[in-house]
Amino acid sequence: MENSGGFSFDLCKRNGWLVEKGIVKPPSFTKTGTTIVGLVFQDGVILGADTRATAGSIVCDKNCEKIHYMAPNIYCCGAGTAADTEAVTDMVSSQLQLHRYHTGRESRVITALTLLKKHLFGYQGYVSAALVLGGVDCTGPHLHTIYPHGSTDTLPFATMGSGSLAAMSVFESKYKEGLTRDEGIKIVTEAICAGIFNDLGSGSNVDVCVLTKGHKEYLRNNLMPNPRTYVSAKGYSFSKKTEVLMTKVTPLKERVEVIEAGDAMEE
Amino acid sequence: MDPKIDSSAPISTGTTIIGVTYNGGVVLGADSRTSTGVYVANRASDKITQLTDNVYVCRSGSAADSQVVSDYVRYFLHQHTIQLGQPATVKVAANLIRLLSYSNKKMLQTGMIVGGWDKYEGGKIYGVPLGGTIIEQPFAIGGSGSSYLYGFFDQAWKEGMTKEEAEQLVVKAVSLAIARDGASGGVVRTVTINSEGVTKNFYPGDQLPLWYEELEPQNSLLDIQTEAVPMSI
């Protein structure tokens, strides 16, 4: 059973029974209620994302990373169930790495796209990952969107996630062909901010990734429009100490120092 | 329907797609709207997909399903062309689409119109609707917008049209459907295939004919608003 690979459906029957008996409601997972965007500019592709991860109404990560690495020249923004976006991008990026070892050539965006859509289509939408895939390869810059059911689009500018409507409003009014790098970053940042401020599922900071021919620039926390303003300078002091009932000190095991013998092996 | 946008809803090409034969070839036409529920996920999509040099297909229904079917058929036809040493016929292409649609009919939500030209039978249109039937037709319409077009085509389609007449008919029909069908919109794309080869055309949304009660494009609707009248109860 161990290490067989693929999903394991062992607990499905039990979990389904628990839900069916009305004992419980099905569990909810960490979602990246998200704003992710991408656009094509004159020398390449720019991707953008917010950094909020939520579980229901709780913000469980205020500064997570949603722009995933696929290949040195390809990155991918993920929205939907956090575990799915993470797993699917990791899986495909390792397939791309193996493919590069095999062929000795730079990965192509279309390869990543096909691998991603094949996986997502196979799971018929149950693996809920909505992706914006961007990269520059030997055939130029490419930007694609991939839906959880496995359909794909090829676009000059794209948005995804719960904040996609807010972000698209920025793109629709400001995008034009042949943007410069700085104009592109500005519009992407603005679009993410539209998501952060107008969509409750998105929030915190703006991550940006600029991909050009033979070069990438990952601008982590490119803009931090929501700094914490309520930190107490004094810190917190407790009037009464915690009542300790029992203390046990276990010293850490001493590390064995490996000392190289006086005469190292000579050739 | 709940107007909230459910981004996990399967995205579908609520569509208008058309295939028309004429004297010497075929014209395929489609709008460019792809929607998730009520949100337009892509306003400039290309639903007329290439299968071989001489065969194209119009896709409708679930975007994911129709993309996978056409990807497989393109792959099979590529192999077939190499083995045969000459271009595949439209009939073979349509039959492969039918084969996949029929044998996976429980999994797939897609209707397609195959059109192309080959040296044996000339221009041919095949409709492959939801269950996986195959129908050879002089003209075929599909997608949600097609319900507005049946009567129009019964009246307007004529045997032995010229290429220009056929293309104008397709553009007119798609623009009519765009005007009435909320799930169709954007631009009109056409692909014309005949013995000479393939011609692709693109008609921007603001240059389509205006139909009943449609307005000229405006910068602001305030410009055309008549004088304000106080509301009375």
Next chain:
Amino acid sequence: MSIFEYNGSALVAMVGKNCFAIASDRRLGVQLQTIATDFQRIHKIHDRLFLGLSGLGTDTQTLYQRLVFRHKLYQLREERDMKPETFASLVSAILYEKRFGPYFCQPVIAGLSDEDKPFICTMDSIGAKELAKDFVVAGTAGESLYGACEAMFKPDMEPEELFETISQALLSSVDRDCLSGWGGHVYVV
């Protein structure tokens, strides 16, 4: 009711200066009825790595056994202990394997790297890693723990202060949660 609330639990881990602390409550209940008051939710994987498992008791124990088994195999093969980062990836992979029929537990992992750099991390029940620089929480008292930790935590605490902070955060949070309580275990490494 969510199945995560069946037995009740509170888990928290915090980072200090070259140290970390991980704490849990001691209660095991069946909904509102308390069954045991000395339940172990935190487990030692090795000297510098601790694993807390919140959620359904039966699943936490099963998962713990599988993880210990995998860690022992690793020790046999590699003749060394797992790095916290590696262990977190292992937990994540094991949880994601059951993507469509998950274990009902949310793990908290806390460890020290070879250079005494603290590492803490939590996941949802299907292995979506959440790496934090300050603190992580889990369990039925998670929401109140978030509040308490947000207010009480400050960076670079020494072990003594870290102990006091994490204990106070835990105790004040479980006071507002019916499903966890009966004191707590605190591990400072």
